[in-house]
Amino acid sequence: MKFLRQLAEVTLVVAVVVVAGLAWARFGASTLGGGPRGPGKVVTVSGKLLKGLPPGTEVAVRPGPHGPVIVSEGSGGGMNLGLDSMFQAVNLPVLRHTLEIEAGVIAAVVILDIARRRLRRFLRARRRQAGGSVD
Amino acid sequence: MTSQLRAAPGAGRRRRIAARTRLDFWFDAALLAAYTLAYSYGFTGIGIHEWLGLGIGLALLIHLTLHWDWVIRTTGRLLRPRGPDKLIWLVNLALLIAMTLCVLSGILISRVALPYLGINLTRIGPFWSRAHTLTAEVTLGLVPVHVALRWRWIVRIGRRLLTSPRAGRSR
Numbered sequence: 001m002k003f004l005r006q007l008a009e010v011t012l013v014v015a016v017v018v019v020a021g022l023a024w025a026r027f028g029a030s031t032l033g034g035g036p037r038g039p040g041k042v043v044t045v046s047g048k049l050l051k052g053l054p055p056g057t058e059v060a061v062r063p064g065p066h067g068p069v070i071v072s073e074g075s076g077g078g079m080n081l082g083l084d085s086m087f088q089a090v091n092l093p094v095l096r097h098t099l100e101i102e103a104g105v106i107a108a109v110v111i112l113d114i115a116r117r118r119l120r121r122f123l124r125a126r127r128r129q130a131g132g133s134v135d
Numbered sequence: 136m137t138s139q140l141r142a143a144p145g146a147g148r149r150r151r152i153a154a155r156t157r158l159d160f161w162f163d164a165a166l167l168a169a170y171t172l173a174y175s176y177g178f179t180g181i182g183i184h185e186w187l188g189l190g191i192g193l194a195l196l197i198h199l200t201l202h203w204d205w206v207i208r209t210t211g212r213l214l215r216p217r218g219p220d221k222l223i224w225l226v227n228l229a230l231l232i233a234m235t236l237c238v239l240s241g242i243l244i245s246r247v248a249l250p251y252l253g254i255n256l257t258r259i260g261p262f263w264s265r266a267h268t269l270t271a272e273v274t275l276g277l278v279p280v281h282v283a284l285r286w287r288w289i290v291r292i293g294r295r296l297l298t299s300p301r302a303g304r305s306r
Contacts, residue, residue, distance in 0.1 A: 007200045
């Protein structure tokens with residue numbers, strides 16, 4: 001019961017953010033200028049361009065951190081989970097790039113946190129020594 | 136984010152990890168893995184990207200609900216001069232906004248998942264594509280910070296969970 005009540009509260013908070021987002025789109029859309037990274041260029045493969053992709057498959061060529069990245073866009077009908085592009089070795093650097101960014105940020109925060117705690121401990125110890133308190 | 140680590144009475148050093156803590160740890164780990172995959176759009180392809188994004192949207196509601204007590208408690212203490220977790224609260228608020236807008240814009244520009252569910256949104260301008268890119272990049276900065284600010288809890292619980300009971304006994 002408590003979980004459902006809290007879920008309702010969370011949903012309400014999320015709904016507020018959604019409404020704020022819709023208001024942003026309605027009244028302040030011009031604040032979001034077009035950047036260099038758009039949705040990508042979608043092309044239809046006429047022949048067998050990529051290994052594992054049938055002819056007629058739509059693929060998107062998007063700029064990536066390590067050159068253009070080919071993304072399977074599906075071939076129209078039915079549900080296509082896009083597994084094909086997952087097996088393109090050329091796309092592995094995209095995942096590696098994400099992992100590198102995450103690992104880099106985590107490492108930076110952890111190092112800063114350790115440094116902050118050590119500095120605080122050092123300053124506390126110095127204050128204690130200067131004050132001549134117990135310990 | 137942290138949960139209580141309950142010690143079994145008289146258990147000494149070998150403390151039992153509460154089921155809720157296990158749930159938090161594995162749920163959050165799965166969420167991080169799903170987010171990493173979903174962000175790597177070029178790797179997963181649009182189908183997995185969109186379905187994962189929808190799943191992450193639902194999982195975020197559950198994640199937030201599981202930690203709602205912390206949100207209420209910390210929000211109440213924000214005005215105290217030396218209230219704890221202020222930075223974490225701010226990061227989490229920014230992440231909530233960015234992630235919600237990212238999922239919302241992703242739903243609006245969906246080309247696989249929503250049409251498959253029979254929903255075809257028309258008249259969606261380029262604003263939402265740009266918003267999706269922007270918010271996704273913001274979340275990529277904030278998610279690792281959100282994780283790293285709890286690194287002590289993650290290391291403590293992870294070490295206990297990933298160490299086999301046999302290894303724990305031999306110590």
